[in-house]
Amino acid sequence: MTEADFLDGYDPNAFPRPSVAVDLVLMTVKEGRLAALLQQRPNHPHKGDWALPGGFVGIEESLDDAAKRLMTTKAGLDEGWIEQLYSFGEPNRDPRMRVISVAYFALLPAAKFNATLAQRPDLVLAPLEVPWAGEVGGQVLALAETARPRILAFDHAEILGLAVKRLRGKLDYSKIGFALLPERFTLGELQGVHEAILGTEFNKPAFRRRMLDRGWIAGTGERQSGAAFRPAELYHLISKERT
């Protein structure tokens, strides 16, 4: 069945159609580690395994709208950086029926997850194994050793891996990293986010210079309080416009 056939008079309604779903990779950096929100499956298939939150796309609903709706209804979260990741369409990725899944990923500061996690025992923020970004041939990512159980349902390990890969790829040239920080943040916190995502350590003066020279952030004049040493200045993102 091709588009030309369709245009020449075939009726596409006569052909079976797949279901289309959206799966969400909701990520944050918590305690210096990259983590993703997972839901324990209450039913078959893959009962008891961890899975990405997701759901079907409404027949009159855009993909973006479906992703935003599911973020609210399935995870109790909103706002943050959200973007489409990739579409997964292997015929047997779901044993029940043909489901094509459009994966989205969203980034939020760790604090935004607290209320949801307190109310929903089926949800966890699973820390991710993030080897050095430059490692050759290394597995991009799996659930960390500390996550139990470590099995992901369907092809969700592949989706999660691609999400981390994309996040790493965009971290340096886009403003994506700021979505993991509160409105006002210190340069040390910003560096911590970058180090957690890439699995590397950076030279502090060079990192500061690079971030400031970019012209995206500016100091607020205010300082962090409560620390037993020199307080860090709080910075803010000048414009949230996506680059």
Add this chain to the structure above:
Amino acid sequence: MTEADFLDGYDPNAFPRPSVAVDLVLMTVKEGRLAALLQQRPNHPHKGDWALPGGFVGIEESLDDAAKRLMTTKAGLDEGWIEQLYSFGEPNRDPRMRVISVAYFALLPAAKFNATLAQRPDLVLAPLEVPWAGEVGGQVLALAETARPRILAFDHAEILGLAVKRLRGKLDYSKIGFALLPERFTLGELQGVHEAILGTEFNKPAFRRRMLDRGWIAGTGERQSGAAFRPAELYHLISKERT
């Protein structure tokens, strides 16, 4: 309709499903300009306008397989660099019915298009308008002034624009550019491809150095023939493994 609902016993078969299509952005660099393969639509809607080749995904067929099949049956092309681009799902993007389209883009050397173009008068290689990559706020791309007609069907202008954006973004750090060159190529040809895609000019010695230091290509010892000046050495890509 959410996945949880489904798991709790709802029957997703009772809900209407969208059609899922694949659209192809087949690009090349011809005569120093980036160009894409377009098909003139023979029927409504958008009759006479240019459109990306595409077709529906089979119910037992993966998205990747559908893209490869359509490349053969709709454009008479195969091999080359192909990858998924993005999924488009606005409810009214097709006036006839709900169609979610997974866009793929593929890159081939200009010579590979010759046979197909000679046989298929409905297909054209339309040159694209490519402003300087660093331009702020500029339209990413439209059909060049020389392309007639300049109107693209459906949301295909958006798809084409995103394809060029992605190509530009990956050109520097991936091996994507080599897909537009024959097996053996000169450094001048490689530079020409980069300049056509990014819409900039590069310093020749610096470009050579950068490409050679990367370690992806090696000289063959053979030289280009026929030129009325010093013949350029032919290089080849050492490994086609994607980075």
Add this chain to the structure above:
DNA sequence: CAATAAATATCTATTTGACATATAACCATA
């Protein structure tokens, strides 16, 4: 040998990494 573009060499400017030093807060102790 004239013309042309490839290929190389050289110099400068910019960027980046590494290290040292100064600064500002808290805290323990006198």
Add this chain to the structure above:
DNA sequence: TATGGTTATATGTCAAATAGATATTTATTG
């Protein structure tokens, strides 16, 4: 209350690596 120790922020300096610009040499055709 005063003082010095502790700690991470913040800044300055130097060396190394990278990138851009220009000039020179090389190889081929006509």
